[in-house]
Amino acid sequence: MSGPEWRAEAIPPEAVAAVRAELPVLVQSIVEAVRAGSPVYGEVLAGPEGVAIRMGIEQAHQAFLAAIESGRRPAGETDELWRRLGEAEFQSGRNLDDLRAAFRIGTRAAWRGAADLALRAGVSAPVAIATAEAIFVYADELAADVVEGYLRMQSDEAGELERRRRRVAALLLDPDGGDPEALAHAAELARWPVPRRLAVLALQSDSPLGPARRLDTEALSGADGEGGWLIIPDPDGPGRRAVLERALADETTALGPTVEPGDAPRSLRWARVLLSLATLGALPSGRLLHTEEHLAELILLQDRELAGAQARRALAPLAELAPAERERLLDTLAAWLDHQRHTPLIAALLHVHPQTVRYRMAKLGELLGDALETPAGRFELGLALRTRASLGEP
Numbered sequence: 229m230s231g232p233e234w235r236a237e238a239i240p241p242e243a244v245a246a247v248r249a250e251l252p253v254l255v256q257s258i259v260e261a262v263r264a265g266s267p268v269y270g271e272v273l274a275g276p277e278g279v280a281i282r283m284g285i286e287q288a289h290q291a292f293l294a295a296i297e298s299g300r301r302p303a304g305e306t307d308e309l310w311r312r313l314g315e316a317e318f319q320s321g322r323n324l325d326d327l328r329a330a331f332r333i334g335t336r337a338a339w340r341g342a343a344d345l346a347l348r349a350g351v352s353a354p355v356a357i358a359t360a361e362a363i364f365v366y367a368d369e370l371a372a373d374v375v376e377g378y379l380r381m382q383s384d385e386a387g388e389l390e391r392r393r394r395r396v397a398a399l400l401l402d403p404d405g406g407d408p409e410a411l412a413h414a415a416e417l418a419r420w421p422v423p424r425r426l427a428v429l430a431l432q433s434d435s436p437l438g439p440a441r442r443l444d445t446e447a448l449s450g451a452d453g454e455g456g457w458l459i460i461p462d463p464d465g466p467g468r469r470a471v472l473e474r475a476l477a478d479e480t481t482a483l484g485p486t487v488e489p490g491d492a493p494r495s496l497r498w499a500r501v502l503l504s505l506a507t508l509g510a511l512p513s514g515r516l517l518h519t520e521e522h523l524a525e526l527i528l529l530q531d532r533e534l535a536g537a538q539a540r541r542a543l544a545p546l547a548e549l550a551p552a553e554r555e556r557l558l559d560t561l562a563a564w565l566d567h568q569r570h571t572p573l574i575a576a577l578l579h580v581h582p583q584t585v586r587y588r589m590a591k592l593g594e595l596l597g598d599a600l601e602t603p604a605g606r607f608e609l610g611l612a613l614r615t616r617a618s619l620g621e622p
Contacts, residue, residue, distance in 0.1 A: 239296050239358055239359050241297070243351045243355050243356070243358075243359045244293050244296050245349075246345050246346050246349030247289070247293060247345050247346065247359065248293050249349075251289055253341075253345075254338065254341045254345060255286050257337055257341045258285055258337040258338050259273055259278075259282060261333055261334065261336070261337035262333050262334050262337070266326065266330040268323070268326045268330070269327075269330040272322075277316075277320070280313070280316070281313065284313050285334070288310070288366070288367075288370055292363065310370045310374050310377065314327070314373065314374040314375060314377025314380075315377045315378065315381040317374070317377075318378045318385070324375070324378055324379075327374065331367075331370075331371045331374060332371075335368065338363050338367055339360045340360070342356075342359050342363045343359065346359050346360070389418060389419065392414065392417050392418035393420055395414045395418065396411065396414045396415050397449075397450050397459055400426075400459060400492040401459075401496060403493045405490065406490075411489070420448065421461075422489055423461035423462050423489070424462075424489075425461075425463070425464065425488060426459055426460060426462070426486070426488075427460050427463040427483050427485060427486045427487065427499075428458070428483075428492055428496035429457060429459075429476075429484070429499060430456075430481065430499035430500045430502070431455055431457060431458070431479075431481055432479070432507070433455065433456050434451050434455055434456050435451065435456055436449035436451060439456075439479070442475035443458070443471065446461060447459060447460050447461070455500075455503075457496055463483065464486050472516060476516045478514055479514070480503070480506050480507070480513040481503070481516050481517070482499040482500070482502040482516075483516060483517065483518050484496055484499035485498055498519045498526060499519060501530045502522055502525075505526075508619070511618075524614075525618065528611060528614060528615060528618075529615065532619060535611075535615045536615065536619065538611060538612060539612035539613075539615040539616055542599070542608045542612035543609075543616070545596055546595055557591060557592055557595075558616070559578060560574065560578060560585060560588040560589065560592070561592055561609065561613065562613050563578060564589060564592075565613070571585050596609070
């Protein structure tokens with residue numbers, strides 16, 4: 229035990245005898261004080277659980293009196309008894325603040341009761357005060373034991389719950405497809421209701437703890453060799469998007485598509501492809517990216533080597549030009565494809581004369597040939613320009 233010192237030698241045998249003779253009365257006064265002062269524990273003490281608490285109070289006083297007589301501190305068995313009572317309080321689902329408040333009420337009642345008993349037995353006032361103070365110190369130490377037991381059980385349960393939730397996440401993200409029955413059972417043990425729809429958020433950091441704490445949702449979190457992730461239940465629910473945006477502000481993250489639980493691996497896979505594009509500079513960084521808003525980039529760039537090869541092939545006729553001329557022609561080509569070959573509009577956008585646009589397009593016609601004249605050719609040129617805009621020079 230730790231806490232303030234109490235001096236056993238200051239308490240004579242007659243004070244101990246006075247308290248022991250009236251111990252049932254003292255215990256009852258403590259119980260009644262707690263019942264009157266704590267709505268929560270008033271009900272507890274009136275029921276079957278109250279028997280164990282009464283026994284604990286009585287045993288604590290017996291240990292205290294025995295320790296006074298022997299000149300030693302109370303035995304450690306009493307400490308462990310109260311730690312176990314704290315564990316039982318956590319398991320019952322009661323609040324730690326309510327527990328502390330009830331203990332304070334009981335401690336005051338024990339302090340007053342011991343002093344009154346000693347005075348009625350004819351013990352001097354200084355001795356009665358010393359007895360009450362020693363009980364107060366001892367009760368304070370027992371309160372620490374109760375809280376320690378409560379927090380110990382809380383920590384153990386939190387750790388076990390976290391292990392169970394990691395099991396749920398592993399089943400959800402199993403690329404071979406998890407067993408639905410095993411998932412349902414694991415989710416029940418983890419107290420994590422499997423949602424009808426979910427999405428997986430890919431993180432640049434290996435640690436998901438910071439983002440997980442900032443979300444007001446029961447997200448599953450974890451990490452593997454490719455980085456951290458969060459499994460977000462019902463990501464399209466009312467207000468959920470705004471919550472995600474606030475929690476992930478200024479971080480580069482990617483949210484996979486909203487899917488049924490069985491498709492969670494796909495949501496993570498797409499999110500990671502999108503995140504890799506942002507890391508390369510092909511997409512904006514420092515924000516939350518949604519796959520649904522970047523499907524074209526995902527289709528085009530998820531195989532960047534293949535996309536680069538297509539862009540090099542389509543734009544190869546311009547490769548030998550001087551860089552400045554090549555850039556002018558490519559800007560003109562992009563505007564020409566985007567604006568339905570409307571020369572005046574293209575000229576206005578590029579801040580050049582329409583005749584300049586016609587000259588450049590004639591030059592492109594010489595270089596690209598039939599590619600400008602067919603839908604398939606124009607489609608390939610558009611893909612190549614989009615790849616170049618995202619990844620740079622092919």
